[in-house]
Amino acid sequence: MTDAADMQGPPPPTVDPTGLKEIAAGVWIIDDKRVPLVPNIGIVAGSEAVLVVDTGMGPANGAKVLEAARRVAGDRRLILTLTHFHPEHGYGAQAFRGEAEIFYNAAQRDELAQKGAPYLGMFKTFGPAVAEALEGTEIVMPDRVYEGRSAELDLGGRTVEFRTWGLAHTKGDQIVWLPAERVLFTGDLAEERIFPIFPWFPPEDADLDAARWVEILSELEALDPAIVVPGHGDIGGPSILSAVRGYMVDLAARVGAERKAGKDADTIVRELAPVIRSEHPDWDAPEWIDFAIRYYATVS
Numbered sequence: 001m002t003d004a005a006d007m008q009g010p011p012p013p014t015v016d017p018t019g020l021k022e023i024a025a026g027v028w029i030i031d032d033k034r035v036p037l038v039p040n041i042g043i044v045a046g047s048e049a050v051l052v053v054d055t056g057m058g059p060a061n062g063a064k065v066l067e068a069a070r071r072v073a074g075d076r077r078l079i080l081t082l083t084h085f086h087p088e089h090g091y092g093a094q095a096f097r098g099e100a101e102i103f104y105n106a107a108q109r110d111e112l113a114q115k116g117a118p119y120l121g122m123f124k125t126f127g128p129a130v131a132e133a134l135e136g137t138e139i140v141m142p143d144r145v146y147e148g149r150s151a152e153l154d155l156g157g158r159t160v161e162f163r164t165w166g167l168a169h170t171k172g173d174q175i176v177w178l179p180a181e182r183v184l185f186t187g188d189l190a191e192e193r194i195f196p197i198f199p200w201f202p203p204e205d206a207d208l209d210a211a212r213w214v215e216i217l218s219e220l221e222a223l224d225p226a227i228v229v230p231g232h233g234d235i236g237g238p239s240i241l242s243a244v245r246g247y248m249v250d251l252a253a254r255v256g257a258e259r260k261a262g263k264d265a266d267t268i269v270r271e272l273a274p275v276i277r278s279e280h281p282d283w284d285a286p287e288w289i290d291f292a293i294r295y296y297a298t299v300s
Contacts, residue, residue, distance in 0.1 A: 009127015013037035013088060015056035017068040023227055023235060024181045026158065028072060030065065032232050034284065037088040037130060040229050041065055042185050043072050044178065046155020052080045052100065053176050053185050055092030057123075058133040062092020066099060079103055079153065081162065083187025083231060084170045085112040086199075087123045093140040103153070104142040105164045108172030112139065115205065122204075168213040169197065175220065184225035189216060190244045192233025194284045198291040200298075208295060210248055217245040233284075248292075251276065255296035265297035 015038055019031045030041040042053030050073035055062045069078055078100035082090035085108055096102060104112075116139040124131040151162045161177040169188050176185040188197050200208055221241045228240045258268045273289045 009130060010036040012129040013057045013061070013133050015041065015061040015064050015092075017064045020068050023229070024178075024183055027178065027181060027183055029229055029235065030068060031235070034233065036285070037126075039083075039089050039187075039231055040185075040233075040235070042176065042229060043069050044155065044158070044160060044176075045072055045076070046158040047076075048156030049073075049077045049079055049153075051153065051155060051160055051176075052078060052096070054082055054089045054187075055080065055096065057088045057091050057130070058135070058137050059092060059094055061133065062095030065092060066095045069100075076156075077101070079155075081174070081176065082108065083175070083185065083189075084108060084173050085116060085119070086170065086188065087119055087134065087137075089187065089231070091120065091123075091134065091137050091139075094138045097140055101144060102140065102142045103144050103146075105151075105162065105172055105174050106145045106147050107164060107166065108170075108174060109142050109145050111171045111207075113141065118204070165212060165216050167207055167209040168216055169208070170199070171207055173216070177223065177225075182224070182226040183229065184220060184223065184227070185229045186220065186231060186241070188231035189213065189220070190228065190230045190241050192230045192236060192240050193243075193280075193282055194230075194233050195280070195286055195288040196244055196248060196292065197285070197288055198295050200291045200295040202298075210252065210292075210295060210299070214245055214248050217241050217248075221245070247280070251292055252296050255293055259297055265294050268297055269293050 017030055020028055022028050026045040028043040032038040032040050039054045044051040052069045055065050080096045080100045080102045124134055149164055153160045162174055164174045173189055221238050228237055229235050230240050255268055269290050276289050277286050
């Protein structure tokens with residue numbers, strides 16, 4: 001039975017700046033408080049500039065993040081980057097226009113140009129609270145991009161590395177890595193106790209490469225980060241990465257075996273999804289299990 005809360009959609013995706021906390025010297029996060037469609041947001045300070053990682057969804061959330069960043073930065077210049085183009089991570093960027101240099105990778109810029117407006121329309125169907133948060137949202141292009149797989153920024157006494165790999169969770173997934181402090185911002189390549197988001201929406205969007213995604217997680221584990229800031233969920237250590245990777249490897253194998261047994265995607269979803277859910281009772285967002293199964297049933 002569907003209750004009234006389900007019909008209304010998720011709760012308001014509101015960034016709470018009172019969640020600002022310092023997780024390492026000069027490194028802050030505004031934590032998501034495990035609210036759906038709210039990301040963990042980073043603020044990284046150097047002596048000359050302050051980097052903001054993600055904005056939350058919509059202009060009001062973006063303004064809150066900008067205000068928090070200004071409190072940290074003082075008169076230092078601001079730089080904004082996003083982990084990927086999805087609305088809950090970057091559709092507050094318009095608050096930063098003219099207030100910060102906006103810095104993306106080239107693939108992220110191109111995917112935002114191609115899919116930004118359609119995703120804005122799709123997310124507005126997620127319930128009145130989400131639609132309200134997105135009211136007045138404008139798609140904002142970067143001031144500067146980098147080509148290739150990596151870039152570095154010197155914030156003044158602090159080096160920040162950006163890495164991207166091509167198609168995985170999206171075409172332009174980007175991690176932010178602080179090598180001296182060993183702090184890693186993963187975006188939605190890794191979430192903590194949340195079923196991985198498989199944006200598998202054919203024919204509208206089928207840009208997903210889970211095999212590369214798994215390889216990226218292995219590469220990130222090899223960095224041996226001291227602190228992992230996932231796209232959503234609680235911060236922690238490398239076990240966040242290994243948990244996501246293990247889930248994906250296991251699910252791919254199980255779906256592949258079912259396909260070899262002659263079962264179609266609908267049957268596999270009906271039979272396997274409840275089992276997967278029961279094996280991860282403390283993980284959020286089980287709606288993404290079906291999408292992942294259908295993906296693996298298609299590509300395996």
